Amino acid sequence: MEKRLSELLEGEKGRITASKGSGPVHKRLLEMGLVRGAIVEIEKVAPLGDPIEIKVKNYNLSLRKSEAENILVDVIE
Amino acid sequence: MKKITIAVAGNPNVGKSTLFNAFTGARQHVGNWPGKTIEKKEGELRHEGHNIKIVDLPGTYSLTAYSIEEIVARNYIVDEHPDAVIHIVDSTNLERNLYLTLQLIELGANVVLALNMTDLAEKQKIEIDEKKISHFLNIPVVKIQARKKQGIDKLIKVTIEEAGKKRHKKPQMRYGKELRPHIIELGDIAKKLNLSEGYNPRWIVLKLLECDDQVRSLVEKIDGGKELIEEVRKTRVHLVHIFGEDVDTVLANARYGFIAGLMKESVNKKAEGQLTISDKIDRFVTNRYLGIPFFLFVMWLMFTITFEVAAPFMDLIDWSFGWMSGIAVGWVASVNGPEWLASLIADGIMGGVGSVLIFVPNIFLLFMVIAILEDSGYMARAAFIMDRLMHKIGLHGKSFIPMILGFGCNVPAIMATRTLENKKDRLLTILINPLMSCSARLPVYVLFVGAFFAEYQGLVIFSLYLLGITLAILMGLIFKKSLFPGLSSPFVMELPPYRMPTLTGILVHMWERGSLFIKKAGTMIFVIVLFIWFLANLPMGVEYASQESLIGQMGSLIAPIFEPCGFGSWQASSSLLFGFAAKEVVVGTLGTVYGVGEEALVDSLRNTFTPLSAYAFMVFTLLYVPCMAVISVIKKETNSWKWPIFTVVYTTLLAWVVSFIVYQGGLLLGFT
Structure with missing residues (x-):
């Protein structure tokens, strides 16, 4: 099932199918490893509800939900 | 004897400062990068009769023109051409770290890869075959533990050897069937331009394909530069048509694809999905209810x-x-x-x-x-x-x-x-x-x-x-x-593993x-x-x-x-x-x-x-x-x-x- 990364719940895993958007943020997300095929897992939502913490390529990355919206994933677990 | 200059590059939080301190001890001085307000650290090192200057580059994840740190780091390598660049990486987080390695190699520098925190990698049951990595990337790879000062001597020795080599001569990562002919073709045009010595034509082409403003304005000023930019524009349109994605995505996919291949051959992770100590600490420290009280x-x-x-x-x-x-x-x-x-x-x-x-x-x-x-x-x-x-x-x-x-x-x-x-x-x-x-x-x-x-x-x-x-x-x-x-700016930030401060x-x-x-x-x-x-x-x-x-x-x-x-x-x-x-x-x-x-x-x-x-x-x-x-x-x-x-x-x-x-x-x- 395809979802936006921002819609995943804590503990859910997905495989990235596309990274939309443009500009420096889009490029930075790619560079940080959020490329097609990468497996991401939602580690945590910050205490105030935003940003989120994800695990990708064996490290932890945080990003805002508004940024995670542009990344599409196939839910795998 | 000629003085050797070695730059140290790396992501933030990988032990770069620790390595720099291990190299130079008290013989370091802190100043600013010329015209910039970013701290520049330099130090001296003597090793078997060699006089070595060590320059600590700002910690970066990449070498695009995303932040001032990235511009400072890449301009130093291009303009000052250090004899060698040590890229220090976190062995537990190799995949993302290697993205910068690829960029340093593309820049044409003589890169030596230093795999740091090998002890932590062992604890996480990550087995790394450095010889295979070295073979994949065509650069020397040395395992070190900067904190315990292990492997430092070997790293210096290897780096000094590498420093004597000619730059821009290393074979580079291949970008796949579809991309490669275009990069070669554009590279041939770039080679004819009157680029200053530090620039690798292939790197210029890649940066132009990624719409790097800084490189673009540099090329525009050179004779024949506008023609190259026009050719790159046509290629971009062509690539977007073929891949159905923007060129940034295509290039990033290709690089991470290459890294994934490398990882598969040379890194063996026995305990995938295990909770690290950091994760356990974070269960408490950034917990929904306890996070703010703890803060x-x-x-x-x-x-x-x-x-x-x-x-x-x-x-x-x-x-x-x-x-x-x-x-x-x-x-x-x-x-x-x-x-x-x-x-x-x-x-x-x-x-x-x-x-x-x-x-x-x-x-x-x-x-x-x-x-x-x-x-x-x-x-x-x-x-x-x-x-x-x-x-x-x-x-x-x-x-x-x-x-x-x-x-x-x-x-x-x-x-x-x-x-x-x-x-x-x-x-x-x-x-x-x-x-x-x-x-x-x-x-x-x-x-x-x-x-x-x-x-x-x-x-x-x-x-x-x-x-x-x-x-x-x-x-x-x-x-x-x-x-x-x-005003609104992004929040894309690494949460580095917890480490005991030294x-x-x-x-x-x-x-x-x-x-x-x-x-x-x-x-x-x-x-x-x-x-x-x-x-x-x-x-x-x-x-x-x-x-x-x-x-x-x-x-x-x-x-x-x-x-x-x-x-x-x-x-x-x-x-x-x-x-x-x-x-x-x-x-x-x-x-x-x-x-x-x-x-x-x-x-x-x-x-x-x-x-x-x-x-x-x-x-x-x-x-x-x-x-x-x-x-x-x-x-x-x-x-x-x-x-x-x-x-x-x-x-x-x-x-x-x-x-x-x-x-x-x-x-x-x-x-x-």
């Missing part, structure tokens, strides 16, 4: 350590200055020296400098705590927890770190805003930073709180810090609405920042205290620091302005005037204008202030004009006079208005 606890701990632990050291310094002053005065009397000389030494020099240096323990401890928070990895969590809130006031979670540093000193804090990629974000953070109560304001609070609020010292001081924070938020909101409408790391950090304060205290404040002493003694013949002296006259002139705020005495005004130079000078000046020692000063203050007016005075001191050093650093960081002047005006107005409200409001509520 507040850390802030409280930071203050307690800074003030409680410092107390005995402060007493010692106080005592020794009194002792030295006594000896000096005794000596002047024994040789029948003039009375003014004794006064200059006791009141001017010892009194002034002593009353500043007494706060050195506070400041060092505060910087120590901040260093522990940074090195342990908690700072990033603090940004993670605070981002929602900071974002609401138009700031970034990362702005939180400079704001916290502002409690130490606004000068390094404003320098720390460089980690913010967005210019407007940075500017906003800089503008409200002076409202964070720096440690130089502490002497003023300590003095007044000791005199008027002995029973509630901690609480009263805490309320001032809180007031500063509240006003910073308020002004942030106002500035965001009025000066930077529509003693050396903390001491180095603490010393670098703390010594900034001592330098200020030692030179500028010394001069100012002497200046005040002279103002207090001129015109000739007046009684020392009396109302007839220059200092008294200046204070008297502006005193009526502060009458409605509760501190309209000429002494208060004079000390505020000099507080512009540096806030801690307020205390020194008060000592001078009342013409009394530290203990008697408290009595003098009790005669001229009430608890309410003392509080209003502290509020004013908190808010008005940041010191000269802050103004000059704002000028430097914003590269214009507009923002420092704006800061002076708005903070002074704010200070007057708030202390007016505090005093008059307090009177209405029946306080005195």
Whole structure:
């Protein structure tokens, strides 16, 4: 099932199918490893509800939900 | 023998500083990159007759023109062409780290890959075959443990060998069937251009394909450059048509695809999906319910350590200055020296400098705590927890770190805003930073709180810090609405694994920042205290620091302005005037204008202030004009006079208005 990364719940895993958007943020997300095929897992939502913490390529990355919206994933677990 | 230059590159939080310290020991000096405000560290190393210069590049994830750090790092490699570049990586996080390695190789540098934290990788059951990685990338690979200084000698040896090789000769990663012919074709055009020696034509092509503005404007200036740019544009259109994705995505996919292949062949992860220690700590530290209480606890701990632990050291310094002053005065009397000389030494020099240096323990401890928070990895969590809130006031979670540093000193804090990629974000953070109560304001609070609020010292001081924070938020909101409408910048940040901070790391950090304060205290404040002493003694013949002296006259002139705020005495005004130079000078000046020692000063203050007016005075001191050093650093960081002047005006107005409200409001509520 395809979802936006921002819609995943804590503990859910997905495989990235596309990274939309443009500009420096889009490029930075790619560079940080959020490329097609990468497996991401939602580690945590910050205490105030935003940003989120994800695990990708064996490290932890945080990003805002508004940024995670542009990344599409196939839910795998 | 020729001098070898080696640059050290790497992601943040991979042990780059530790490696740099292991290489150079104490033989390092810290300066700035030319024309930039980013710290540049250099050091010397001798190894088997080789004279080696080591340059520490800023920590970056990539070499696009995303932040100033990235531009500085890549320009150094291109323009200064170091003989070799050591890329230090975190072995537990190889995949993302290797992205930078690929870029360094593409830049044409002689790269040596240093796999750091191999012990942690072993613990996580990650097996790394460095020979295979070396084969894949065509560069030497060395396993090291920077903290235990293991593998350092081998790393130097390999790097020296590599430094002797010609640059731009290494075979490069291939971009796949579809991309490769285009890159070669465009590369051939780029080769014919008159590029300066440091540039690798292939790298130029790749950057143009990625729409790198900096490279584009460089190529535009060269003969035939416009034609190349046009060819690249056509290729981009063609590639978008074929891949159905933008070229950035295509290139990033290709690079990570290559890395994935490398990982599969040379890295064996036996325990996938296991919870790391960091994850376990984070279950508690960034927990939905416990995260914020824990954060507040850390802030409280930071203050307690800074003030409680410092107390005995402060007493010692106080005592020794009194002792030295006594000896000096005794000596002047024994040789029948003039009375003014004794006064200059006791009141001017010892009194002034002593009353500043007494706060050195506070400041060092505060910087120590901040260093522990940074090195342990908690700072990033603090940004993670605070981002929602900071974002609401138009700031970034990362702005939180400079704001916290502002409690130490606004000068390094404003320098720390460089980690913010967005210019407007940075500017906003800089503008409200002076409202964070720096440690130089502490002497003023300590003095007044000791005199008027002995029973509630901690609480009263805490309320001032809180007031500063509240006003910073308020002004942030106002500035965001009025000066930077529509501002929003991304929050894409690594949460590095927790690590036990090392003693050396903390001491180095603490010393670098703390010594900034001592330098200020030692030179500028010394001069100012002497200046005040002279103002207090001129015109000739007046009684020392009396109302007839220059200092008294200046204070008297502006005193009526502060009458409605509760501190309209000429002494208060004079000390505020000099507080512009540096806030801690307020205390020194008060000592001078009342013409009394530290203990008697408290009595003098009790005669001229009430608890309410003392509080209003502290509020004013908190808010008005940041010191000269802050103004000059704002000028430097914003590269214009507009923002420092704006800061002076708005903070002074704010200070007057708030202390007016505090005093008059307090009177209405029946306080005195």
